[in-house]
Amino acid sequence: xxxxxxxxxxxxxxxxxxxxxxxxxxxxxxxxxxxxxxxxxxxxxxxxxxxxxxxxxxxxxxxxxxxxxxxxxxxxxxxxxxxxxxxxxxxxxxxxxxxxxxxxxxxxxxxxxxxxxxxxxxxxxxxxxxxxxxxxxxxxxxxxxxxxxxxxxxxxxxxxxxxxxxxxxxxxxxxxxxxxxxxxxxxxxxxxxxxxxxxxxxxxxxxxxxxxxxxxxxxxxxxxxxxxxxxxxxxxxxxxxxxxxxxxxxxxxxxxxxxxxxxxxxxxxxxxxxxxxxxxxxxxxxxxxxxxxxxxxxxxxxxxxxxxxxxxxxxxxxxxxxxxxxxxxxxxxxxxxxxxxxxxxxxxxxxxxxxxxxxxxxxxxxxxxxxxxxxxxxxxxxxxxxxxxxxxxxxxxxxxxxxxxxxxxxxxxxxxxxxxxxxxxxxxxxxxxxxxxxxxxxxxxxxxxxxxxxxxxxxxxxxxxxxxxxxxxxxxxxxxxxxxxxxxxxxxxxxxxxxxxxxxxxxxxxxxxxxxxxxxxxxxxxxxxxxxxxxxxxxxxxxxxxxxxxxxxxxxxxxxxxxxxxxxxxxxxxxxxxxxxxxxxxxxxxxxxxxxxxxxxxxxxxxxxxxxxxxxxxxxxxxxxxxxxxxxxxxxxxxxxxxxxxxxxxxxxxxxxxxxxxxxxxxxxxxxxxxxxxxxxxxxxxxxxxxxxxxxxxxxxxxxxxxxxxxxxxxxxxxxxxxxxxxxxxxxxxxxxxxxx
Numbered sequence: 001x002x003x004x005x006x007x008x009x010x011x012x013x014x015x016x017x018x019x020x021x022x023x024x025x026x027x028x029x030x031x032x033x034x035x036x037x038x039x040x041x042x043x044x045x046x047x048x049x050x051x052x053x054x055x056x057x058x059x060x061x062x063x064x065x066x067x068x069x070x071x072x073x074x075x076x077x078x079x080x081x082x083x084x085x086x087x088x089x090x091x092x093x094x095x096x097x098x099x100x101x102x103x104x105x106x107x108x109x110x111x112x113x114x115x116x117x118x119x120x121x122x123x124x125x126x127x128x129x130x131x132x133x134x135x136x137x138x139x140x141x142x143x144x145x146x147x148x149x150x151x152x153x154x155x156x157x158x159x160x161x162x163x164x165x166x167x168x169x170x171x172x173x174x175x176x177x178x179x180x181x182x183x184x185x186x187x188x189x190x191x192x193x194x195x196x197x198x199x200x201x202x203x204x205x206x207x208x209x210x211x212x213x214x215x216x217x218x219x220x221x222x223x224x225x226x227x228x229x230x231x232x233x234x235x236x237x238x239x240x241x242x243x244x245x246x247x248x249x250x251x252x253x254x255x256x257x258x259x260x261x262x263x264x265x266x267x268x269x270x271x272x273x274x275x276x277x278x279x280x281x282x283x284x285x286x287x288x289x290x291x292x293x294x295x296x297x298x299x300x301x302x303x304x305x306x307x308x309x310x311x312x313x314x315x316x317x318x319x320x321x322x323x324x325x326x327x328x329x330x331x332x333x334x335x336x337x338x339x340x341x342x343x344x345x346x347x348x349x350x351x352x353x354x355x356x357x358x359x360x361x362x363x364x365x366x367x368x369x370x371x372x373x374x375x376x377x378x379x380x381x382x383x384x385x386x387x388x389x390x391x392x393x394x395x396x397x398x399x400x401x402x403x404x405x406x407x408x409x410x411x412x413x414x415x416x417x418x419x420x421x422x423x424x425x426x427x428x429x430x431x432x433x434x435x436x437x438x439x440x441x442x443x444x445x446x447x448x449x450x451x452x453x454x455x456x457x458x459x460x461x462x463x464x465x466x467x468x469x470x471x472x473x474x475x476x477x478x479x480x481x482x483x484x485x486x487x488x489x490x491x492x493x494x495x496x497x498x499x500x501x502x503x504x505x506x507x508x509x510x511x512x513x514x515x516x517x518x519x520x521x522x523x524x525x526x527x528x529x530x531x532x533x534x535x536x537x538x539x540x541x542x543x544x545x546x547x548x549x550x551x552x553x554x555x556x557x558x559x560x561x562x563x564x565x566x567x568x569x570x571x572x573x574x575x576x577x578x579x580x581x582x583x584x585x586x587x588x589x590x591x592x593x594x595x596x597x598x599x600x601x602x603x604x605x606x607x608x609x610x611x612x613x614x615x616x617x618x619x620x621x622x623x624x625x626x627x628x629x630x631x632x633x634x635x636x637x638x639x640x641x642x643x644x645x646x647x648x649x650x651x652x653x654x655x656x657x658x659x660x661x662x663x664x665x666x667x668x669x670x671x672x673x674x675x676x677x678x679x680x681x682x683x684x685x686x687x688x689x690x691x692x693x694x695x696x697x698x699x700x701x702x703x704x705x706x707x708x709x710x711x712x713x714x715x716x717x718x719x720x721x722x723x724x725x726x727x728x729x730x731x732x733x734x735x736x737x738x739x740x741x
Contacts, residue, residue, distance in 0.1 A: 036089040040286035042206040044084030044097045046119060049077055049197030054188070057107075064107025069117055072101035078198040079103050081119060087286065088123075088203045092161030092168045095123035097203055102134070113138035113145075114185065120150070121201050123170060129156040131175065137186040146186055153181035154195060165205070172199030208282075211239050211291040215278040220297070223304035227267040230299075232278040234260050234291065241282040246293070247274055274299045310344040310420055314457040316442055321425070330428050330463045338364060338424040338442050343455060345394045345418050350448030358400050360448035361393035361416050362455050364424055367443065368434025369458075375445055376453040384443065385433040390424050391447055392416040428463060470544075470551045473500045477540040477555040485533045485565045491516065493524040493540040493555065501649070502544040502552075503592050503666055508536050515592050515664040516540065517651050527662070530586045530606060533564040545666065587654045587661035594641050595668050604654050604661060607633040611656050615639065617665075618651040629656075641667055 049055055058064045066074060073080045086097035102117030115136040123129040131154045136147040157174035179191040189195075211234060218229035232243040237260030245253040245264050255262040257280065275296045282288035316325040319335035330336060343362055350360035365386035373383040391409060394416045401409065416422045431440060441460040446452040478492045493504045493516050504516040504524040508531065516524035524540070537557040544550035590601035604613050607629035615624040615637050622642060629635040635654075647669040654661040 036091040036093055038087040038094075039090050040206040040208065041084065041086045041088050041095075041097050041203045043082065044086065044099070044201065044203045046081040046084060046099055046121060047075065047078040047198055047200040048081070048119065049079065049199070050116070051189075051195040052077070052197050055197070058105050058112070062107025062112055063109075064105060064112060067104040067106075068101070069104060069115075070101025072103060074103075078200075084121075084203075086203075088168045088205065090163070090168075090205075091126070092123070092163045092170070093126045095121065095129075095168065095170070095201075095203060097121050097201070111138070111140060111143075114188075118150075121170075123158060123161070125158075126161055127158045129158055129170070129172075130154070131156055133181075133184075135181075135184040137184060137188070139186045146184060148180070148184045151180050151184045152178050153184065154178060156199070167202060167204045169203070170201040172201070175199055206286070208285060208287055208289045209236060209239070210289050211235065211280045211282065213243060213278045213280045213291040213294045215245075215276065215294040215297050217276075217297045217299055221300045221302065222269075224269070224271050224301055225304035225307065227265045228269060228274075228299045228301075230264040230266065230276065230278075230297070232257075232262040232264070232280075232294070234262070234280045236260070239280065239282060239288045240284065241280055241288065244279045244281055246277050246279060252276065269299065269301045271301050271303050274301065310347070311342040312344075312420075312444070312455050312457060313341045314442065314444055314459050315339045315341075316459045316461060321423075325461065327460075327462050330461055332428055332430040332463070332466050334428045336426060336428055336461070338366075338426065338459075339422070340364065340392065340444060341421045343392065343416060343420045343422065343444075344452075345397075345416055345420055348446050348450045348452045348455065350450050352449035354401055354405055355397060355448040358448075359394060359397045360446055360450040361391060361397055362444050363389055363447050364392055364414065364422070365389040365443045365445075366426060366429065366441070366461070368431050368438040368440045369443055370435040370438045373438075373443070374453065374456045376451055376456060383435060384445075385435060386443075387429040387431060387433065388426055390414045390426075392422040392424075392444075393447075394418065428461070430466060431463065467548060470547060470549055471497070471500070472551050473497070473542055473544065473553040475504070475540050475542040475553040475555040477506075477538055477558045479538050479558045479560040481559075482561045482563060483531065485531070485562050486529055488527050488529050489531055489560060489562075491526045491528070491538055491540070492519075492522065493526075493542075495523060495542050495553070500542070500544055500550040502542055502550070503649075503664060505541045505543070505592070507539045507541065510537075510539075513586060514588055517662045517664045518649050524664075528586060531560070531562045533562050535559060535561045585656070585659055585661060587652070587663045589652060589663050589665060592664070593666040593668065596641050596643055596645055596647075596670055599638055599640050600652075600665065601636065601638045602652055602654065602663070603637075604629070604635040604656070605633065607635055607656060609633050611635070613637070613654050613656045616653045616655070617642070617645070618653055619646075621653075624652075641665075 058066060068074060068079070071082055081099040081101055084097045084099040086095065088095040088097070098118065098120045100118055102115065102119070105114045106112060117134045120132040121129065122132065130152055132150050133153045134149050135151055135153070136145055138145050154175045154177050156172050159171040159173050162169040175195045175197070177185070177189050177191060177193045177195060182189055182191045182193070214233045216231050216233075218231070222228055230245065232245070232255075234243060234257050239257060239260070242254050242256050243262035244251050245255075245266065253264050253266055255264055262278075275298050277293040277296050279293050280291035282290060315338070317323055317337040317339065318325055318328065319337065321337040325336055340362070346359045348360055348362075350356050350358055365384065366388045367384070367386040369385070370379070370383035373379050389412070391413050392415070393413050398406070398409070398413060414422050414424045434440065439458070439460055440463045441458055444455055444457045446455045474496045476494045478494075480489065483489045491506055493506075495502075495504065506513050506516055506526050513528055513530070514526060516526040519525040536559070538560060539557050540555040542553045544552060585604060585606040587602065587604050594600050602615055607613065609629055609631050611629045611633075612626055613629065613635040614626045616622060617624055624639040625637060627635050627637045635656075645667050647667055650665050650667050652663045652665050
């Protein structure tokens with residue numbers, strides 16, 4: 001065990017103190033000395049041989065060994081610890097330093113097993129102290145292990161410490177094991193045993209570093225509704241702690257130091273001048289000292305003008321820009337004017353590029369959005385398919401865009417004024433990408449990911465779907481070149497396109513003789529035997545059922561020459577009654593179109609008086625009734641269109657002996673829905689349908705309920721109608737402003 005000799009002056013002082021204690025039992029000092037300031041300790045070292053005899057025994061008689069743990073090393077007469085940290089009084093009157101690492105001693109083939117780690121040296125006075133360790137030892141008698149943490153291992157007697165401005169060194173003159181220490185060492189030594197061994201502690205002093213703080217203000221003159229931005233700079237930059245911003249003794253704000261800088265954004269300063277200073281306060285006063293207050297900076301606060309309250313409003317006008325649009329009908333291609341006011345030009349900030357953290361403006365869109373479309377409620381972008389969109393953006397915000405983005409948005413930007421207003425004149429588009437069941441109109445909502453429910457507005461627009469122009473039709477009439485008076489003349493009419501359905505009225509020499517009957521794929525047909533001898537001009541006029549899809553048309557005149565029927569010579573033999581002349585019979589209806597339940601008058605002329613005429617309604621033949629011709633050869637019959645008659649083109653048939661006359665009748669349903677004639681659910685050529693009345697006598701060939709004798713042609717007509725009515729929608733992908741902007 002090493003020991004440092006005392007100087008003659010110290011020995012004399014010790015003797016006087018000892019004598020005083022022996023004589024009076026107390027020490028009287030002229031005055032109470034102030035406690036010395038603690039200093040930080042870094043890289044402390046400990047030389048401790050534990051007990052010389054035991055250390056030698058381990059490697060000798062016990063035939064054991066010593067293993068070191070951590071950074072601990074073995075010296076010639078002690079074990080060496082380094083890297084200790086803690087504190088020490090500047091005068092050496094107290095110290096508390098801890099070390100890591102240790103030694104593991106074994107012997108007698110493992111029966112002796114002792115581990116000492118993590119020693120802690122404590123000086124309670126300049127001449128007394130304690131040693132604490134973690135210990136694990138094996139009890140020889142039982143083989144069990146005893147383990148203790150931070151046990152007070154021994155009481156220390158210290159020589160006067162050697163103190164300099166850079167370190168404090170202690171030499172332990174006596175180390176006596178405590179009762180707790182004896183237990184921890186498995187009873188190897190009894191309490192009070194003096195452990196003769198080298199025991200030196202050297203504590204290098206780490207002085208706290210002086211710091212300095214400087215304060216700067218970004219803008220010295222602000223309004224009362226603005227924040228003051230200040231920056232405090234602390235040196236050295238590695239100093240860890242906070243900076244307090246102070247006005248007099250009042251702490252205005254406190255911010256952590258990051259790489260030597262602390263930034264402040266102070267709001268709520270009262271009107272007037274404020275002299276502010278900054279003070280650095282270290283987290284660890286052992287390493288850094290608190291700085292002196294910085295030089296003061298002055299922030300002048302002026303009264304702010306009253307805050308502007310923005311209440312967004314959206315209006316839509318007619319093309320003149322002043323007449324409210326209201327619920328007026330708008331056709332695609334019409335001009336409307338959209339105006340906004342009360343849109344905050346600076347307060348709504350974006351949350352994503354291109355204007356994250358900047359005034360973001362608002363999107364102004366025309367389209368058919370979903371019922372739930374608002375971004376503030378989490379509605380996806382797919383609920384807002386815009387046909388046209390503009391970005392209402394201030395000049396300052398537009399100039400904040402990067403140079404490569406400005407050309408992209410220039411053409412789709414409308415100016416948002418500093419007063420919160422904008423105007424957009426647009427041509428109403430067709431709806432090609434709308435959400436089914438959504439509402440058509442003008443919408444606004446904040447741009448660049450900003451959240452502002454007050455800017456989510458909607459004004460409905462009564463936009464009508466475009467009506468395609470009616471298609472032209474051509475009508476062609478065909479008649480035989482010649483015919484004999486009294487014979488049946490078949491007049492055939494073709495209407496193109498074949499999908500165009502309607503009625504065809506036949507005119508002979510400018511006078512209507514009735515409607516031609518739709519005769520499957522061959523078109524329309526009317527048969528008459530009422531043409532007198534001579535040349536006749538025949539014209540067919542087509543009237544469409546739906547004049548929004550097809551235009552009416554008139555055929556060129558067709559010529560037919562009717563020759564007189566030669567007289568039958570009388571037989572010279574027995575006189576007989578002259579033959580009954582064949583009248584020129586014709587069928588006319590009071591109307592060409594009727595609604596189910598309406599009364600229709602059918603009239604047959606040119607009959608022999610008393611001739612019985614039976615009337616039927618085709619498609620499925622329905623007997624309507626019978627009547628006899630009057631003295632003038634006219635048979636007049638009125639009937640109601642049966643309730644179960646399907647909407648479409650039907651044929652009224654009049655039968656008298658060998659005579660069969662036909663006339664077309666278009667039947668419409670009572671409901672307001674459009675009826676497309678010529679299309680039924682029949683799929684077989686001669687499939688019978690339930691009749692509204694008794695079937696016609698004679699079992700005539702049945703027609704489909706719509707009057708077509710060829711169901712296949714009805715299906716073709718239906719397909720043609722569907723194709724003709726289809727609307728092809730072309731979705732255009734628009735470049736420029738989108739919700740990702």
